[in-house]
Amino acid sequence: MKHQLWRLFAAFFKIGAFTFGGGWAMISIIEKEVVTKNHWVEKDEFLDLLAVAQSLPGILAVNISVAVGDKIRGFKGSIAASAGTILPSFLIILAIAIFLTPEAINTNPVLTSIFKGLRPAVVALIIAPVITSARAAKISWKTIWIPVAVALLVWSRLPVVSNPILYIVLGGLGGYLYLRRHHKMLRAADKHDNDPQLEKEDEQ
Amino acid sequence: MIYLRLIWSYLKIGLFGFGGGYAMLALIEREIVGPGWISKKMFTDIVAISQMTPGPIGINSATYIGYVAPAHTTAAFADNPLWGILGSLICTLTVVLPSYFLVLYTSHFIRRHRDSVAIQGIFMGLRPVVVGLIASAALLLMNDQNFGTVDADIIKSICICAAAFCLVFWTKLHPIIVILIAGVAGFLIF
Numbered sequence: 001m002k003h004q005l006w007r008l009f010a011a012f013f014k015i016g017a018f019t020f021g022g023g024w025a026m027i028s029i030i031e032k033e034v035v036t037k038n039h040w041v042e043k044d045e046f047l048d049l050l051a052v053a054q055s056l057p058g059i060l061a062v063n064i065s066v067a068v069g070d071k072i073r074g075f076k077g078s079i080a081a082s083a084g085t086i087l088p089s090f091l092i093i094l095a096i097a098i099f100l101t102p103e104a105i106n107t108n109p110v111l112t113s114i115f116k117g118l119r120p121a122v123v124a125l126i127i128a129p130v131i132t133s134a135r136a137a138k139i140s141w142k143t144i145w146i147p148v149a150v151a152l153l154v155w156s157r158l159p160v161v162s163n164p165i166l167y168i169v170l171g172g173l174g175g176y177l178y179l180r181r182h183h184k185m186l187r188a189a190d191k192h193d194n195d196p197q198l199e200k201e202d203e204q
Numbered sequence: 205m206i207y208l209r210l211i212w213s214y215l216k217i218g219l220f221g222f223g224g225g226y227a228m229l230a231l232i233e234r235e236i237v238g239p240g241w242i243s244k245k246m247f248t249d250i251v252a253i254s255q256m257t258p259g260p261i262g263i264n265s266a267t268y269i270g271y272v273a274p275a276h277t278t279a280a281f282a283d284n285p286l287w288g289i290l291g292s293l294i295c296t297l298t299v300v301l302p303s304y305f306l307v308l309y310t311s312h313f314i315r316r317h318r319d320s321v322a323i324q325g326i327f328m329g330l331r332p333v334v335v336g337l338i339a340s341a342a343l344l345l346m347n348d349q350n351f352g353t354v355d356a357d358i359i360k361s362i363c364i365c366a367a368a369f370c371l372v373f374w375t376k377l378h379p380i381i382v383i384l385i386a387g388v389a390g391f392l393i394f
Contacts, residue, residue: 014380016258016259016260017258017259018258018379018380018383019258019259019260020255020257020258020383021255021345021350023260024338024341024342024345026260027338028372028379029378029379029380032378032379036376044331047331047334047335048314048327048330048331049311050334051327051330051331051333051334052307052310052311052314053307054334054337055310055330056303056306056307056310057218057219057220057221057222057302057303057306058218058219058221058262058299058300058302058303058304058306058307059218059221059228059260059262059263059299059300059303060260061259061260061263062260062262062263062300062303062304063303063307066303066304066307066308066311067307067311070307070308070311070312071311075308078304078307078308082300082304085259085260085263086259086263086296086300088258088259089257089258089259089260089263089264089267090259090263090267090292090296092257092258092259093253093254093257093259093263093264093267093268093271093292094267094271094289094292096253096257096268097267097268097271097272097288097292098271098285098288098289102246102249102250102252102253103249105252105253105256105257106249106252106253106256110391111256112394113390113391113394114387114388114390114391115255115256115387115390116352116357116361116390116394117364117386117387117388117389117390117391117393117394118383118386118387118390119349119350119351119361120350120351120361120362120364120365120368120386121364121365121368121382121383121385121386122345122350122383123342123345123346123350123351123365124364124365124366124367124368124369124372124382125368125372125379125382125383126338126341126342126345127342127365127369128369128372128373129338130335130338130339130342131373133334133335133338134335136331137331137332137334137335138331139332139335143332146332146333146335146336147332147333147335147336147339148336148339149336150332150333150335150336150337150339150340151336151337151339151340151343152340152343153340154336154337154340154344155340155343155344164222164337164340165222167333167336167337168330168333170329170333171326171329171330171332171333172325172326172329172330173326173329174329175325175326175327175328175329175330176321176322176325176326176329177325178325178328178329179321179324179325179328180321180322180325183321
């Protein structure tokens with residue numbers, strides 16, 4: 001049991017140490033460590049955890065690690081995973097703040113050229129999970145308009161419609177109303193077949 | 205007392221910072237640069253450093269601001285780096301704290317009501333939205349800052365992006381290895 005907590009911490013330490021460009025860039029690495037390598041979480045469950053992490057305020061990468069850690073090992077798991085995510089950047093930034101001046105980092109030609117190569121690769125690391133998550137979400141030709149519309153509207157940077165929160169609220173509400181209607185229709189069909197058990201449930 | 209004020213500001217940033225690192229920067233600027241705890245120039249430096257170092261930008265900036273703010277505002281704190289380290293610890297923990305409990309509480313609530321129509325419906329509707337949000341993050345990052353402004357740079361960047369995608373998606377190489385290869389490639393060709 002302790003062994004698994006340690007592995008959880010180590011996996012997220014790696015994730016924290018090699019993520020450039022924020023929470024979304026982490027998804028590829030987290031998916032590899034959590035879904036493919038260790039089989040801690042199923043693919044569609046992983047998407048639900050992402051939905052929770054994205055729907056709440058705070059730092060996306062930390063939210064994801066808390067949700068995944070908690071899912072795998074409860075409270076202790078959430079501490080191990082989030083500590084793993086935070087520690088590398090905390091230590092690196094602290095070392096820079098104590099020993100270096102900002103200019104030494106920002107104008108270093110070697111670092112600058114390394115980062116020119118890193119940044120486009122980070123974008124690729126975000127394109128890959130678009131496809132894997134679309135598969136996990138079972139996106140079909142009937143539902144593909146939803147992610148396409150959301151992506152283009154958020155990208156547009158227009159006021160109001162580019163706010164991601166809007167689509168989280170709409171998506172959650174839409175899904176709920178759709179499923180409720182679907183259930184009612186199923187029940188109505190069952191009632192039609194004179195199922196006494198279901199009728200009783202409906203009265204309650 | 206600067207530490208208490210930092211705690212208050214970072215609790216607010218952690219609680220109201222929606223939409224990931226870059227969206228949080230505006231809030232951080234208002235809360236931290238506004239009252240003069242660090243200078244505008246320091247803030248620009250912090251953003252640049254956060255992009256040059258691994259980890260979430262929210263953590264990076266909290267650690268850095270926590271270190272420099274006490275010395276910047278109170279002369280007595282400038283003598284000993286321990287005051288800065290204390291500030292780093294405080295800011296990093298407080299920015300994480302609100303969302304930590306929110307995520308934990310929400311996850312437990314969802315698990316308890318896993319089978320309800322409401323939770324299942326909400327997640328059914330959220331899944332395609334999350335796919336769209338990841339796609340929008342990719343689109344937003346295809347900008348000058350990541351792909352360069354000169355034609356030659358843009359072509360090189362697109363090649364790196366395409367190669368990295370193939371390595372991650374088809375050859376199933378670990379993303380960390382792809383990051384390392386891209387760093388070496390950048391050092392060689394730029």
